[in-house]
Amino acid sequence: MTGNGSLPTMKDVARSAGVALGTVSKVFNNIPVGDSYRQRVLEAADRLGYQVNNYARGLKTNRTYAVAFIVPNLELPFFAILTQNICQALERRGYRMILALTDFSPDTEQSCVRMAQQNKVDGIIGLTYNPNLHLKDSIPFVSFDRYFSSSIPCVASDNFGGGQMAAEKLIELGCRKLLFLRIGSSVSGETDKRGDGFEVCCRAKGFPCDSLRLFNEDGYEPFKEFLAAHIHDGKLDYDGIFCASDGLAMAIRANLAEWGILVPRDVQIIGFDGIPVWGSGLPCSTIVQPVAQLAETCVDIVLKEDRTEQPSLICLPVCYASGGTTRDS
């Protein structure tokens, strides 16, 4: 204790150890110092319960060892797991994560960026939808799943390739009448390519492919109406469906069940994401995103000192995994 009620400072440690202030600082920065001095300092620090004040340190060094991660929410399993992996990747490097949730609001996204800047974070990783997010170029920014410009690195899965993979798989499994379904932000992003890859591949292989692309604002109703319109005599017009997310795949499956249409007996479905459900494994057959590598990549790039020579778009390979909604298990 310092006598007054507040926390001990370096000055207190120095006094208690009987050394100069600078010496204490050196000890805590791993700068060579006489062994007996180091000893005394460490003991004094321990005795006083001293810890470096990162705020004072950051003020001097301009490095805070904090990175902000901006994401809509943690309700979607993919968002939660991505957040977890990025947080762990940061921790491994001695950085901390400031978590900022936006609930898809462009205004909130912007104010999160402001907050991050004000907190002098060393970098920002953002999964955002605001089409004209205003970024200070003084803080490194890495965008997840959305391409801004060549000067802002974007990290994503190989969404196009994943779509192709889904098409190939469904066709290989005997599907001939294919359908693509998605619901998501009306702001275009990398994930849109999932459907593009799927459709391109279907066409290339000579099979018809319909698609229904909705925006979040639309809600699920249109899906139900669409399916209802494509069921005749208890049979669905399609035998293979590719959904842009596993959650959507599960919702579609549940809706079809109400019509007595069973998966994978009557129609095979492939989703996208591949996050296992705790206690019950993969929710469906799916294109698996390489979450751990995506996280590592974001962190690597955002922390990279040398900001010239940054790639502007990095796509990581996905893979297919069977999960009970296709006839291959």
Added chain:
Amino acid sequence: MTGNGSLPTMKDVARSAGVALGTVSKVFNNIPVGDSYRQRVLEAADRLGYQVNNYARGLKTNRTYAVAFIVPNLELPFFAILTQNICQALERRGYRMILALTDFSPDTEQSCVRMAQQNKVDGIIGLTYNPNLHLKDSIPFVSFDRYFSSSIPCVASDNFGGGQMAAEKLIELGCRKLLFLRIGSSVSGETDKRGDGFEVCCRAKGFPCDSLRLFNEDGYEPFKEFLAAHIHDGKLDYDGIFCASDGLAMAIRANLAEWGILVPRDVQIIGFDGIPVWGSGLPCSTIVQPVAQLAETCVDIVLKEDRTEQPSLICLPVCYASGGTTRDS
């Protein structure tokens, strides 16, 4: 721009606005200042793209408007949703969350606490398992789901009541041979009371109740063996199971399915948590934790200035929700 490459400071704003440094500070702290001055300052700040440096501010004021949240991971839906709700509750109050993941490691938990202290957070909310976590009493700490001592507030659901509720419900639904299953940390915590409440209630109502309580280290194998040992001629010895989490409930259901035992036809199951799965609603019938209120409560307490008169344990009411694994829908 300031001429040199770095960010503008208050000094720059003052110079550019032609006012004194202190005046600028006052403007940004909402301290009364002549209107024309305020105008000039705001304009200059805008022109320069100035933002208050929270690190410098924190150094002076000893308030960082940051709270650390320590949690094992975001894989368990309950953890993810709790994290989301706490983060939102903090954002609403103008605070940011520093997220620290521990993966259940006691050492990591301790180092997260150290990190938080070093970052001079205004408070710590912790979902931890380290039985002798060392806390500085200079930083407010709120424990989730685990009681430390009367001086450290603990927030939890009414786990005991939830267990009772599950028993009552199963009995009401006709179950007579009851079973309680749990897997979790070997460090005791509030969640242990789920089973206690269940067993107490079963006994009080005069129905037999078995239970199998495992630790994470044990893995799932013992559950499978237990169930196998209690299946005779394709029939399970129990007709009602209460699982300490929804994830476990789903795992048990899947295991029973392998034996041809169907839920809820042959046995009814109630889980605990009540986090809906994106795209498919509740995973099972369950005791729902009031996540939003739990989060609000944690944040309220951790930010409360007056630290005398804090309750040492707050239990929030749970409720039952049917989700397809009981015969009441």
Added chain:
DNA sequence: TTGTAAGCGTTATCAC
């Protein structure tokens, strides 16, 4: 190798 002193960007206390 050790000690000294000048800031880092704010806030807060004073005279004016």
Added chain:
DNA sequence: GTGATAACGCTTACAA
């Protein structure tokens, strides 16, 4: 109401 000036706790030349 406004404008110097001294901290806040630390890092980092630079001098000893």
